[in-house]
Amino acid sequence: MLHILKGQGADVETYLTRDYGHYGPGLEGKTHLVQDVPDVNTLLDAKDYDLIIPQSIDWAQKDWGSGLVDRKAPILCPSGEALKLERDRDFARALCGRYRIPFPRSYVARNRIEAEAILAKDPRPYVLKNPLCSPTSPIHTIVCETVTDTQAWLRRVDYAEGAFMQEYMGRAEAGHIAFVSGGEIYSLITNQEYKRAFNGDMGIVAGAPLGGLVESDPGDKYGLARELIHPLLPWFREVDFHGPIQVTGIKRDGKWSVLEYNVRLGVTCGPVILRMLQNPLDDLIKVVKNKKLKIDFNPGLLFGCSLTLAGYGYPFVALPTPPLPVDLISPFDCDVWWNEVALDSHEQLVMTGHRIADIVAIAETLEDAIKRAYSNIARIRCLSSYYRTDVGKSLWPPGEC
Numbered sequence: 001m002l003h004i005l006k007g008q009g010a011d012v013e014t015y016l017t018r019d020y021g022h023y024g025p026g027l028e029g030k031t032h033l034v035q036d037v038p039d040v041n042t043l044l045d046a047k048d049y050d051l052i053i054p055q056s057i058d059w060a061q062k063d064w065g066s067g068l069v070d071r072k073a074p075i076l077c078p079s080g081e082a083l084k085l086e087r088d089r090d091f092a093r094a095l096c097g098r099y100r101i102p103f104p105r106s107y108v109a110r111n112r113i114e115a116e117a118i119l120a121k122d123p124r125p126y127v128l129k130n131p132l133c134s135p136t137s138p139i140h141t142i143v144c145e146t147v148t149d150t151q152a153w154l155r156r157v158d159y160a161e162g163a164f165m166q167e168y169m170g171r172a173e174a175g176h177i178a179f180v181s182g183g184e185i186y187s188l189i190t191n192q193e194y195k196r197a198f199n200g201d202m203g204i205v206a207g208a209p210l211g212g213l214v215e216s217d218p219g220d221k222y223g224l225a226r227e228l229i230h231p232l233l234p235w236f237r238e239v240d241f242h243g244p245i246q247v248t249g250i251k252r253d254g255k256w257s258v259l260e261y262n263v264r265l266g267v268t269c270g271p272v273i274l275r276m277l278q279n280p281l282d283d284l285i286k287v288v289k290n291k292k293l294k295i296d297f298n299p300g301l302l303f304g305c306s307l308t309l310a311g312y313g314y315p316f317v318a319l320p321t322p323p324l325p326v327d328l329i330s331p332f333d334c335d336v337w338w339n340e341v342a343l344d345s346h347e348q349l350v351m352t353g354h355r356i357a358d359i360v361a362i363a364e365t366l367e368d369a370i371k372r373a374y375s376n377i378a379r380i381r382c383l384s385s386y387y388r389t390d391v392g393k394s395l396w397p398p399g400e401c
């Protein structure tokens with residue numbers, strides 16, 4: 001996103017709150033480390049910023065989060081009550097109830113005794129999630145597909161923050177992203193993420209997806225916005241919601257239900273959306289100012305395909321791995337976003353973690369986007385790295401398995 005907005009004329013800087021993934025932002029502009037600048041508000045005291053794009057929902061929980069809200073910083077994310085749509089899963093469930101949006105049967109359990117009692121009383125397969133979303137939650141989504149899978153996992157999960165139990169709804173999933181601004185909803189894209197680690201949609205749901213497809217979708221072709229976002233319009237207006245909204249939906253028996261809402265432009269779809277818009281910088285600045293929008297899309301950039309190059313051992317990240325060299329075999333002709341890599345003391349690019357890069361191609365047709373992404377990912381070599389070779393062969397069109 002830094003790279004694309006810089007291309008639009010923005011001066012870009014990054015506030016780095018984690019100790020990895022610094023290489024990419026450093027290529028684009030100035031970076032500030034949390035060790036040197038413990039409170040991001042000191043940067044805002046010194047300079048006027050037009051736009052702040054948080055990458056984690058945790059910004060609001062930080063000591064400096066309320067300072068940003070109080071000074072009305074131009075942050076591309078709702079705050080207060082509006083932020084609860086993502087942060088608090090049971091809040092989202094209740095809100096869907098209020099506006100008659102289908103949401104799977106769900107419960108909050110405070111401990112194992114309550115969880116097992118829920119399962120005994122209403123035996124279904126449940127997906128187990130953190131009740132309050134945060135990258136540091138003790139539970140990362142565990143998808144159980146049978147009652148006995150659920151029983152087994154309920155014995156093992158960490159109940160320190162409780163467990164959100166949501167009925168398992170199958171695999172016909174898709175996402176839709178829109179902006180909410182000036183009291184209106186503006187559809188942007190429909191997308192699919194390939195969350196399972198291995199080809200054939202096998203293996204665990206990895207922490208971050210292995211691939212994704214994105215379709216420019218201002219007209220809401222698949223009805224996801226109509227069914228799962230638009231009914232919330234009165235609430236958006238009530239709480240002054242402005243910012244991005246993503247719904248992850250799932251289709252069962254011909255009907256879409258909500259799995260969750262997110263309220264930020266994430267690392268996977270964010271850069272694709274910005275490429276698809278003609279004036280992304282102007283649009284984002286209008287959203288933080290809560291203005292009405294007139295969004296122009298790039299006519300030739302209708303479909304995006306992103307592939308993740310995963311490093312040695314992924315998704316089982318506990319494997320000890322040395323900083324293996326990352327070699328470029330030939331130049332790229334699409335976007336390549338570096339993740340966990342760095343330059344070593346010999347100026348050799350090396351992997352420093354398990355997600356090496358995201359390769360993102362955008363084209364007029366889905367076939368061309370997929371072809372270009374695969375042609376580019378093959379230009380990177382790193383020992384025992386891998387990627388899924390079947391992106392586009394399942395889970396598309398949206399609502400299919």
Ligand SMILES: Nc1ncnc2c1ncn2[C@@H]1O[C@H](COP(=O)(O)OP(=O)(O)O)[C@@H](O)[C@H]1O
Nearest residue numbers: 104127141143166167168169170195248259260
């Ligand atoms: N109720 C459900 N039924 C089937 N699959 C689910 C369900 N809830 C989550 N999943 C799967 O797990 C993934 C992650 O769950 P999600 O609710 O999006 O939480 P998070 O992204 O915070 O981990 C979803 O994208 C989907 O693939």
Ligand SMILES: [Mg+2]
Nearest residue numbers: 248259260262
């Ligand atoms: Mg999700």
